[in-house]
Amino acid sequence: MKEILEKLRVKGVTLTPQRIAIVEFLKKITAHPTVDDIHKAIRRKYPTMSMATVYSTLELLKELGEIQELSIRKRGKACFDSNPKLHHHFLCRKCGKITDVEVDCPIIKKGWVDECKVEEAQAYLYGVCSECLKKEKSKKDKS
Ligand SMILES: [Zn+2]
Ligand SMILES: [Zn+2]
Incomplete structure (x- = not known):
């Protein structure tokens, strides 16, 4: 968890509380949430959380190899796996x-x-x- 935040910092990413909340959320759950699920969960604590922030943070984590994107749901939304x-x-x-x-x-x-x-x-x-x-x-x- 700390390691991931450190990696993001090294990449020059500004670690806003929202971004940290997304990382925390993903590392805690073992389910495979969609972007909507993540957005809804984080918005409870950060009502101003935008969908764009969720997407960009997920992209960054994907680049770092910390999460993977699944397209298992045919014609459905992509979901994310915090197990890399x-x-x-x-x-x-x-x-x-x-x-x-x-x-x-x-x-x-x-x-x-x-x-x-x-x-x-x-x-x-x-x-x-x-x-x-x-x-x-x-x-x-x-x-
Ligand atoms: Zn079943
Ligand atoms: Zn999985």
């Missing part, structure tokens, strides 16, 4: 929840493929999550 490590994602088509997927993938583990350095690797998996499956099952059992 290479990993995959699962989207539940029932409840819309996105979860991290740890797959034992040799390319991701090595970070290299045929002498090329892998910087981004994301598989988007779609289906029904365990919670929704449970719900479906209990519905069926009742009827």
Whole structure:
């Protein structure tokens, strides 16, 4: 967290309380929020927070490699992941929840493929999550 702020400072970014709040928010949550989610959450504390600030801060963090942008939601909004490590994602088509997927993938583990350095690797998996499956099952059992 401090490290990220330091990196931003080195880049010459002015660390306004709003910017710091965005970094704090992203580092705290494990979900995958959209720009709207982030904007709404920060606006509770900083009502003057603009969408432009959210976008520009996210761009900076992306450049630093601290977060990644996911386009797992087809035709939907991009969402952001504060876990910069290479990993995959699962989207539940029932409840819309996105979860991290740890797959034992040799390319991701090595970070290299045929002498090329892998910087981004994301598989988007779609289906029904365990919670929704449970719900479906209990519905069926009742009827
Ligand atoms: Zn679900
Ligand atoms: Zn993730």
